């Protein structure tokens with residue numbers, strides 16, 4: 290299974306997530322917002338240096354309808370930033386909010402990106418869930434090949450950080466191994482949830 294973290298790089302939360310992942314020996318996948326990457330390039334480099342995979346999550350976290358030129362700007366500008374800052378040429382795209390019909394996914398697929406959604410929602414951006422409930426949300430939804438949606442950016446991530454060590458330990462106790470999204474795609478064992486991935 291693959292843990293994924295969206296909306297960073299984010300001061301405070303991203304280094305804290307990295308510390309937990311390093312301590313647990315887990316590699317994950319981070320979907321970055323271009324304008325955050327511009328602000329915090331050192332955090333981005335740290336993510337890549339520590340062996341995690343990265344993907345494109347648009348420049349401005351745009352979820353509104355996006356005509357071709359806007360979609361191109363959002364996606365190309367972010368991929369160029371990722372390459373300039375970290376040297377990584379990513380082919381992974383995750384649409385903000387999971388919106389599939391606003392023009393961004395259409396553009397990404399035409400450009401050869403793999404659109405990576407998720408199959409196990411943690412609910413970590415919903416303030417109604419405690420850290421313990423975030424853990425239980427994932428454990429109740431995960432299966433072999435799952436892609437789990439978490440966040441290191443976008444606001445106060447204290448509940449995500451509180452949940453993460455226990456989440457990893459309980460998943461490991463259930464026999465799961467943690468891989469990056471590219472590793473999961475290569476293995477061919479990504480779960481069959483229809484939104485998990487689409488594209489070429």
Ligand SMILES: [Zn+2]
Nearest residue numbers: 295296385386
């Ligand atoms: Zn997002």
